[in-house]
Amino acid sequence: MNWQAIALSLKLAVCVAGILLAVGLPIAYWVTFSRWRWKFLVEAIVALPLVLPPTVLGYYILVGLGPRHFAGRVWQAWFGHTLPFTFSGLLVASVLYSLPFAVQPISAGFEGVDRRLIEASWTLGASRLATFFRVILPLSTAGAVTGIVLSFAHTIGEFGVVLMVGGNIPGVTRTVSIDIYDQVQAANYDVANRTALVLLLFSFVVLTAIYGTNRRALSLWRRS
Amino acid sequence: MNSIRTTFALAVLAGLVLVTPFRVARAGNAVSLPQAAAKPCGTVTVAAASDLTYAMNEIAANFEKATGCTVRLSMGSSGNFLTQIENGAPFDAFFSADIAYPKKLEDEGLAAPGTTYLYAIGKIVLWTRKDSRVDVSKGFSALRDPAVQKIAIANPEHAPYGRAAEEALRQSGVYKVVKDRLVLGENISQTAEFVESGNADAGIVALSLVLSPAMKDKGRAWNIPENLYTPIQQGAVVVRAAANPQGALQFLNYIKMPATAALLERYGFVLPGKVSTAGKP
Numbered sequence: 437m438n439w440q441a442i443a444l445s446l447k448l449a450v451c452v453a454g455i456l457l458a459v460g461l462p463i464a465y466w467v468t469f470s471r472w473r474w475k476f477l478v479e480a481i482v483a484l485p486l487v488l489p490p491t492v493l494g495y496y497i498l499v500g501l502g503p504r505h506f507a508g509r510v511w512q513a514w515f516g517h518t519l520p521f522t523f524s525g526l527l528v529a530s531v532l533y534s535l536p537f538a539v540q541p542i543s544a545g546f547e548g549v550d551r552r553l554i555e556a557s558w559t560l561g562a563s564r565l566a567t568f569f570r571v572i573l574p575l576s577t578a579g580a581v582t583g584i585v586l587s588f589a590h591t592i593g594e595f596g597v598v599l600m601v602g603g604n605i606p607g608v609t610r611t612v613s614i615d616i617y618d619q620v621q622a623a624n625y626d627v628a629n630r631t632a633l634v635l636l637l638f639s640f641v642v643l644t645a646i647y648g649t650n651r652r653a654l655s656l657w658r659r660s
Numbered sequence: 661m662n663s664i665r666t667t668f669a670l671a672v673l674a675g676l677v678l679v680t681p682f683r684v685a686r687a688g689n690a691v692s693l694p695q696a697a698a699k700p701c702g703t704v705t706v707a708a709a710s711d712l713t714y715a716m717n718e719i720a721a722n723f724e725k726a727t728g729c730t731v732r733l734s735m736g737s738s739g740n741f742l743t744q745i746e747n748g749a750p751f752d753a754f755f756s757a758d759i760a761y762p763k764k765l766e767d768e769g770l771a772a773p774g775t776t777y778l779y780a781i782g783k784i785v786l787w788t789r790k791d792s793r794v795d796v797s798k799g800f801s802a803l804r805d806p807a808v809q810k811i812a813i814a815n816p817e818h819a820p821y822g823r824a825a826e827e828a829l830r831q832s833g834v835y836k837v838v839k840d841r842l843v844l845g846e847n848i849s850q851t852a853e854f855v856e857s858g859n860a861d862a863g864i865v866a867l868s869l870v871l872s873p874a875m876k877d878k879g880r881a882w883n884i885p886e887n888l889y890t891p892i893q894q895g896a897v898v899v900r901a902a903a904n905p906q907g908a909l910q911f912l913n914y915i916k917m918p919a920t921a922a923l924l925e926r927y928g929f930v931l932p933g934k935v936s937t938a939g940k941p
Contacts (some may be wrong), residue, residue: 503858520859521810521843603843603854604815621739622818623746 460538490596545579701907709757714872737847739818758820759895780929812863867928
């Protein structure tokens, strides 16, 4: 079994979950509480990766952010390399690709918080930030946990984008799903079998853990 | 709200239902226009290695014109097709980039016995975009330049062209230098795409792709000396579970005809009968 690939996938998933926790909370807050009339546009953009095939995202990263296009050249000038074939490339792709998996449950959690408690906090003089951290977030941890765990798990399971822009470099972009694909193509069914089984068990355990301990989050997720 | 949505969905469905028969009818017309006397053989489903992408499209079009059959082409990695056919993929004929795969299918009883045919020998080239600073005319030594950050080859674990590329790099002694700069394409087309999009600075790709009309003017190539790698013997076979074995056989025979052989040669393939002269000027 390819432990290097498993370790890489875990590292990628941890980074993605961390970034999405930082980025997802404010986006979810805004999506939940904003009254801007064009808000639905932002909601649609956030949800795009649920519908878009990974090939579309992969294509844009490979070609649009490649060295032949403006955006790619800007990126190259700042970071010294283009996105494809790098860990940061996978990170950018995965964050975009898992965004709705973080934002939607978190937002559903926020929506479940009793509006009167939030307003009470404000009238008692607590700032919006304090209200967020001391009232809203504690009352919606289930949604936040679900969002983070789902984006973690979704990143572990990512395949199409990585296949398109990863370049299959051991230890850098050869994730566990790519490794399984390689083993199947090379007809190493034994290895593929073992790795696939590990992933199957992992996914099952993660989902059982979420749904088992977080029934409330589940019902919120369904409502969204 | 719900009723609006339902109405919309129904409208879309109705649209699809209305449009579908017309499309089918059109496809039907195209099929029923045989141009030659040979008896039409229906639809032949062909899986072909991605180094054949351009050549096979041309061959299939010629075959369709000559026979009135329809060819349904799937291009991809030979290793992937092998796995798929072993697991019951509905292909009639399989054009592999490595003759070992058709032979394996025959050994496993999954190919029509005795149909494995060596149709061409593939060549690899070092390739770079036209606007690249890499001077491929210097051969592999051009890759020693640290400015060459990424070098694309096909995955040597399962792509025949990748295996040849790795072997050539090892034989020429640059493998250790470039090892950490290699990026692996899933098949040889993707490898070429990595170079063509500029994401890789250079790559080792199939000569057949570089000579195709789509790529011809986009880059510069250096022919990798043939003594650096084992010849890429490409084999085709009729799949035993073929839905259309007759058509598959007809297509395989068409590949053996001189005109088709000449076309393959034009795409940089060496023909099996001319193996002995390969590599000599």
